[in-house]
Amino acid sequence: MTFLDVRGLTVRTAEGRVLVDDLSFTVSGGERLGLIGESGSGKSLTTLALLGLLPSGMTATGSVELAGTQIVGATERALTSVRGRDAAVVFQEPLTALDPLMRVGRQIAEPLARRRGLRGAALRDAVGDMLAQVRLPEPERVSRAFPHEISGGQRQRVALAMALACDPGLLIADEPTTALDVSVQAEMLDLLDTLVRERGMAVIFVSHDLAVVARVTDRALVMKDGRAVETGTVHDLVRSPRAEYTKSLVAGARRLEAALDLRSPR
Amino acid sequence: MTPVLELRDVALRHRGSAVDAVKDISLAVEAGHSLALVGESGAGKTTLLRLLLGLARPTAGTVRFDGAELSLRDREQMRRFRRSVQCVFQDPYSSLDPRRRVGAVVAEPLRSLGIDTRSSAVPKVAAALDRVGLPADAMDRYPHEFSGGQRQRIAIARATVCRPRVLLADEPVSALDVTTRVKVVDLLAELKQEQGLTLVMVSHDLSVVASLCERTAVLEHGHVVEQGDTAQVLGHPAHPYTRRLIDSVPRLPA
Amino acid sequence: MIPADTLEAARPEVAPQGVRRSRVSVTLVVGSVLAGLIALLAVVSLFWLPYPADDTSGGRLAGPGGGHLLGTDKLGRDLFTQVMTGSRIAVEAGLGAVLIAATLGIVLGVLAAFAQGWLDDTLSAFLDILIAFPTLLLAMLIVAARSATLGSAVLAIGLAQSAVVARLARILVKRVLTQDYITAARISGTSWPRIVLGHVLPNIWPTLVVNLALQFGLAVLAEAGLSYLGLGAPPPNASWGRMLQEAQATFTTAPAGALAPGILLVLLVVGVNLVADGLRDTLDPATGRRRS
Numbered sequence: 148m149t150f151l152d153v154r155g156l157t158v159r160t161a162e163g164r165v166l167v168d169d170l171s172f173t174v175s176g177g178e179r180l181g182l183i184g185e186s187g188s189g190k191s192l193t194t195l196a197l198l199g200l201l202p203s204g205m206t207a208t209g210s211v212e213l214a215g216t217q218i219v220g221a222t223e224r225a226l227t228s229v230r231g232r233d234a235a236v237v238f239q240e241p242l243t244a245l246d247p248l249m250r251v252g253r254q255i256a257e258p259l260a261r262r263r264g265l266r267g268a269a270l271r272d273a274v275g276d277m278l279a280q281v282r283l284p285e286p287e288r289v290s291r292a293f294p295h296e297i298s299g300g301q302r303q304r305v306a307l308a309m310a311l312a313c314d315p316g317l318l319i320a321d322e323p324t325t326a327l328d329v330s331v332q333a334e335m336l337d338l339l340d341t342l343v344r345e346r347g348m349a350v351i352f353v354s355h356d357l358a359v360v361a362r363v364t365d366r367a368l369v370m371k372d373g374r375a376v377e378t379g380t381v382h383d384l385v386r387s388p389r390a391e392y393t394k395s396l397v398a399g400a401r402r403l404e405a406a407l408d409l410r411s412p413r
Numbered sequence: 414m415t416p417v418l419e420l421r422d423v424a425l426r427h428r429g430s431a432v433d434a435v436k437d438i439s440l441a442v443e444a445g446h447s448l449a450l451v452g453e454s455g456a457g458k459t460t461l462l463r464l465l466l467g468l469a470r471p472t473a474g475t476v477r478f479d480g481a482e483l484s485l486r487d488r489e490q491m492r493r494f495r496r497s498v499q500c501v502f503q504d505p506y507s508s509l510d511p512r513r514r515v516g517a518v519v520a521e522p523l524r525s526l527g528i529d530t531r532s533s534a535v536p537k538v539a540a541a542l543d544r545v546g547l548p549a550d551a552m553d554r555y556p557h558e559f560s561g562g563q564r565q566r567i568a569i570a571r572a573t574v575c576r577p578r579v580l581l582a583d584e585p586v587s588a589l590d591v592t593t594r595v596k597v598v599d600l601l602a603e604l605k606q607e608q609g610l611t612l613v614m615v616s617h618d619l620s621v622v623a624s625l626c627e628r629t630a631v632l633e634h635g636h637v638v639e640q641g642d643t644a645q646v647l648g649h650p651a652h653p654y655t656r657r658l659i660d661s662v663p664r665l666p667a
Numbered sequence: 668m669i670p671a672d673t674l675e676a677a678r679p680e681v682a683p684q685g686v687r688r689s690r691v692s693v694t695l696v697v698g699s700v701l702a703g704l705i706a707l708l709a710v711v712s713l714f715w716l717p718y719p720a721d722d723t724s725g726g727r728l729a730g731p732g733g734g735h736l737l738g739t740d741k742l743g744r745d746l747f748t749q750v751m752t753g754s755r756i757a758v759e760a761g762l763g764a765v766l767i768a769a770t771l772g773i774v775l776g777v778l779a780a781f782a783q784g785w786l787d788d789t790l791s792a793f794l795d796i797l798i799a800f801p802t803l804l805l806a807m808l809i810v811a812a813r814s815a816t817l818g819s820a821v822l823a824i825g826l827a828q829s830a831v832v833a834r835l836a837r838i839l840v841k842r843v844l845t846q847d848y849i850t851a852a853r854i855s856g857t858s859w860p861r862i863v864l865g866h867v868l869p870n871i872w873p874t875l876v877v878n879l880a881l882q883f884g885l886a887v888l889a890e891a892g893l894s895y896l897g898l899g900a901p902p903p904n905a906s907w908g909r910m911l912q913e914a915q916a917t918f919t920t921a922p923a924g925a926l927a928p929g930i931l932l933v934l935l936v937v938g939v940n941l942v943a944d945g946l947r948d949t950l951d952p953a954t955g956r957r958r959s
Contacts, residue, residue, distance in 0.1 A: 185590035186561060299454065328453035329617050333661035355590050358663035385665055399595040400665055406624035407647065407662065428784070466854060495856040508847035512869040522855040571851070 150176045150316055150349050151197070151234075155209035156219075158192050158201065158373075167192050168373040169209070174349050176316060181360035181367035181381065182353040183396070189373035190353045194321045197351075198234060199226040214316055231258055235310035239322035241302035245294040252290030255308050262313040277308040282338060300331035304338070311342065317349045324359060336362050357400045361385060369393050415480040416441035417579055417611065418465055418498065423474035425460050434460040435635040438474070442579060447605065447612035449622035449643065451658065452632030458615045461632070462583055465613065466500055467491065496526050499572040503584040505564035509556040515542075515567055516552030522575040541570040545600060562593035566600070573604060580604075581613045586621055598624050619662055623647055631655045695945025701938025705931060709758040712751040718744070728921040738923045740913060749905035750927045756906045757887045757935060760821050764886035765879050767825025768832045773875070775829065776836025777863060780844065791837070797830035802889055803896075810898050817890075817900040824889045828882050835878055839871035873950035880943035884936040891932055907932050 151174040158167035167189040174180050184190040196207045199218050211218040214233040216225060238244050245254060255274050259265055265273050278286040281304040294302055303323060310318060320339070324332040340363060343350050352363050360367055361381045368378045369392065377390040388394045423438040435457040442448050442465075452458050463469040464476055467483055476483045478494050485491065499522065502508040509518050519538045523529040529537065539549050545566040556564055565585060572580055582601070586594040598621055604610050605625070616622050622629060623643060630640035631652065639652040650656045717736070723743035731738045737746035779790040806823035813819045843849065844867070852862050893899040894908030902909065907928035914924030 185592065329619070330453060330657055330661040333663070336663070356663070357591070358665045361666055362663050382666060395592055397665075399591045402595055403591070403598070403620040403624065404665060407620040407659075468850065468853065492856065495854065498854075500851070500854050502847040502851065504847055508851050510848040510852075510866050510870070513866075521852060521857060525852075525856040525858070525861070568851075571855070 148176050149173050150178075150214060151351075152212040153197070153210070154212075156193065156196060156211060157208045158189065158196055159206050159208075161204040161206075166205070166373050167196065167207075170370075170373075170375055172368055172375070172378065174317065174351060176349055177347045178366070179343065179350040179352065179364040181364035182351060182370060183355065183357060183360055183367050183384075184353075184370035185355050185396075187372065188370040190370050191321055193370075194236065194319050194351065194353055197319060198230055198236060199223075200236075231262060231313045231315060233315055234317040234319060235313065235315040236319045236321065237303070237306050237310050237323045239325050241299045241306060241326065242294070244306045245302060247294050249293075250290070251292050251294065251297065251305050255290075255305065255312060258309060258312040277312055278305075280311070280342065281305070281308045283308075298331075300327055300335065303327060303335060307335075307339070307342075311346070314346065315348065317351065318343065319351045319353075321353045322355070323352075325354065325356070332359070339363060357385065357396060358404070369396070414443060416443045416477075417479060418442040418613070419477040419480075420461070420464065420471075421475050421477065423464060423471045423476065425464060425469060426472045433472070433635055435464075435632075438637055440630055440637065440640070442611060442613055444578065444611050445609070446628050447614065447626040449626035449629040450613065450615045450632060451617065451619065451622055451629055453617055453658075455634065456632040457635040458632060459583070460635075462500075462581060462615055465581060466498065467494055492526060495522070496528070496575055497577050498579045498581065499575070499577040500581040500583065501565070501568050501572050501585045504588060505561045505568060506588075508568050509564055511556055513555075514552065515554055515556065515559075518556070518567065519552075519571045519574055522571065526575060528575060537574055538570075541574040542567075544573070544604075545570045562589050562597065565589060565593075565597055569597075569600065569604070573608065573610070576608060577610070579611045579613060581615070583615045584617070585614070587616065587618055594621070601625055617658075619647065619659060631658070692945040692948040694941045695949060698938045698941025698943075698945055701934050702942055703938075705754050705935045705938065706758055708751055709755040712755045716748045716751060718748045722748075728917060728924070730921070731923060737927050738921065740910070740924050741917060744905075746923055746927055749910055750907070750931060752905045753907040753910060753928055754931060754935075756817060756900060756904060757890065757932070760817065760824070760890035760906075761883040761887045761939075763821035764824040764828060764889070765883050767822065768828035768882055768886075769875075769879055771825070771829035772832025773836050773868075775833035777840055777867070779833065779837040780840035791834075794830050794834050794837075797827070798834065800827065802827040803893070806893050806898050815898055815901055817904065817906075820890050820893045820899040821886075823893075824886050827889075828886065832875070832878065832882065836871060836875060839874055840867055843867050843870050873946075877943050877947045877950065880939060880946060884939040884943070887932070887936055887939070 153173070154171050156167060156170040157165060159165050170193060172180070182190045182193065192201065192205070195201050197211055197213065197218065199221060201207055207219050209219060213229060216229050216233070218226065218229070245251070252274050255277055256270055259273050259277070260270055263273070274290060275286050278289060283289050283301060283304050289297060289301065297305070324335050327335060336359065350364065352360060354360050364381055366379065367381050367384055369376045369384065369390065371392050377384065377388065377393045384393060385397055388397050419442070420438050420440045424433045424436045426433045438461065440448070450458055450461060460469070464471055467476070467485060470485060478490070481490070483490070483494065516538055519541055520529070520531070520534040523534040523537060524531065538552060542549060542551055547563065547566055547570070551567070556567065559567065586597050589597060601612065602625060605612060612625055614622060614626055626643055628641065629643040629646040630637050631646065631654065632638070633654045639646055639650065639655050646655060647659060650659060722745065726739060727741055727743050729735060729739045735745050735747065737750065740746055740749065775794070779787065779794070782790055802824060805827055806820060809823045810819050849862060849866060852866055857865070890899055891906065891908035891911070894906035895912045899908060900906050910928040911925055918925050
């Protein structure tokens with residue numbers, strides 16, 4: 148069952164420059180797709196276009212059907228009901244994803260109250276439950292804290308909790324671990340993996356890091372200059388890349404890894 | 414042989430802080446043996462970098478340059494120091510003055526250290542830009558006309574134009590894509606060879622560190638928990654934190 | 668939320684000369700024309716006036732015509748001459764105040780930005796108090812100390828505005844000081860004075876210029892207000908503010924006396940504000956975004 152159907156998605160700037168060119172792909176319920184690309188590949192803009200979040204001045208054409216709703220050209224009202232319920236996003240930068248002036252607990256409570264209509268004690272319990280699900284220790288302390296009072300890794304978990312609060316069918320994660328330390332990243336990827344499997348959610352995981360994408364997804368799409376260059380299972384992309392660009396990405400990643408192996412024989 | 418740079422029992426506490434940012438740090442940078450400082454946020458890498466760059470004074474212990482204690486007030490020593498020790502920063506978008514042309518940016522060390530006049534600096538700047546793979550006409554352009562990877566090359570050109578002995582690099586490639594990363598790592602390796610540069614690289618990226626540095630020191634919460642030859646530290650880590658760092662690196666399927 | 672490299676890719680094409688091609692701003696053009704006309708009037712008044720300043724031969728409160736383009740005031744002086752002199756005073760007041768505000772403000776702002784701890788807090792508090800202090804009161808104090816002249820008025824306005832400029836400069840300089848290129852300059856061996864002149868000032872200048880343009884308009888208005896209250900240039904120097912005050916009583920019978928200075932005042936201030944707006948549009952920070 149197709150959850151997300153993207154056909155001929157094109158994103159242009161106000162001056163007419165094409166940043167995403169005729170992109171098409173599908174994501175079925177429970178499937179995990181990776182979007183691999185470097186700077187300027189258009190991968191982040193694609194994720195924004197999927198939820199109608201493109202910055203002003205940029206226009207999207209083509210078709211994006213998310214759980215039956217057409218996103219391209221949809222009204223803000225239609226989009227608001229889709230966001231959070233059908234799809235939610237986790238961004239790269241934990242510092243800016245959260246409102247710095249609102250306590251963490253309240254930020255998680257907002258989507259819960261809106262979607263599930265919870266109030267009072269039931270709401271508080273639900274917030275605590277979410278915090279526990281993202282494996283945050285000391286949920287009461289974290290709930291009362293402001294974003295700057297917790298670490299980057301903890302902020303990302305909070306952002307993840309907010310995204311999962313309404314049980315969306317699709318989770319879009321745009322470089323969610325790039326800004327995190329390597330050990331924190333490993334924990335976060337573990338967590339994502341577990342939660343997504345438990346809920347049977349579909350995931351679109353965007354990253355420039357091949358190894359990270361391989362860890363979290365089954366299938367991937369490689370993007371360059373706004374276009375899809377190659378697509379296939381992660382396995383195939385890494386072992387037998389067909390396109391030149393994919394080959395250079397894999398070669399680069401392998402070379403850096405090889406240096407690690409040279410020094411630390413395994 | 415006297416180490417070029419040395420930290421002996423160094424500690425630094427920030428003003429108004431209750432704890433030391435770094436403590437009991439003893440590190441030596443020997444010519445020809447590039448050193449990696451590995452650690453995560455809060456480990457004290459930035460503090461160590463500032464100490465090694467003579468931008469901060471330790472609250473305990475000494476920082477030594479060519480065996481002599483580094484005195485920030487000794488202008489002659491500082492001049493020699495600055496000429497010998499340069500730095501490449503993490504963020505290619507904030508390390509170049511947006512209001513200056515690339516030529517002026519790269520020439521700054523030569524001008525400020527009194528090595529060259531504006532005209533005598535030009536051929537050196539052109540050579541430095543050429544060495545990092547940028548065209549000569551880059552001199553007349555502004556930083557915002559270049560990509561992140563190119564900007565990092567400009568930063569490397571600036572840092573190497575006065576032929577320093579030591580190049581400190583603060584996460585020089587973490588803001589870059591994989592393919593660009595590889596190219597910049599290769600460039601740094603070449604410069605090491607050609608100019609006899611000793612690198613001191615601060616990074617949390619173990620594979621980059623492994624490619625370029627013969628020695629590694631691992632930092633956790635302001636302390637050096639392990640240090641030695643890179644092959645030893647990464648191959649047979651003694652400390653559990655080091656082991657955890659190595660195990661956390663995501664790997665490609667074989 | 669949008670990664671820096673995505674924003675980078677989406678930026679408009681860069682012109683080959685190295686400076687971003689900026690669309691010519693309509694507001695800048697319109698503002699420049701308006702302000703420029705008044706400035707022209709002021710410059711001309713330095714060399715030529717239709718009548719000598721104290722010539723009261725025109726007959727009182729005469730309407731336009733008969734050798735007097737705008738008519739005469741209650742003492743028989745030619746209104747057009749007065750208005751021209753007034754334009755010179757307005758421009759002088761604006762320039763003088765902005766000069767004082769800029770010099771004092773930038774110096775204070777830079778010093779405050781480098782201050783740490785208690786010095787920083789003290790300077791900020793001092794600036795805030797100065798900003799809160801009513802310009803009028805400051806003017807009266809200075810006038811009491813010296814005599815009521817254009818100089819006193821300009822000094823008072825300049826001082827009051829310097830606090831605003833200083834506060835802005837302080838925050839701009841502080842932001843620039845966090846940038847890596849400042850650290851890179853230090854590593855290059857550049858001395859602090861050269862860093863301030865060569866790296867800090869050029870990077871805060873665009874925002875400051877816009878603010879100073881706005882201050883010009885405010886200074887002109889402030890001087891008009893002070894003259895209206897009798898605290899500015901004494902007669903026969905015809906500040907627009909004083910002209911307004913004098914024409915007040917006879918506004919219904921001879922409106923030209925109030926309309927002329929009033930309209931010109933509005934044109935100058937609006938013109939300068941449009942210039943400030945237009946400057947803000949064209950002076951894009953080249954790569955002002957931060958990667959957090």
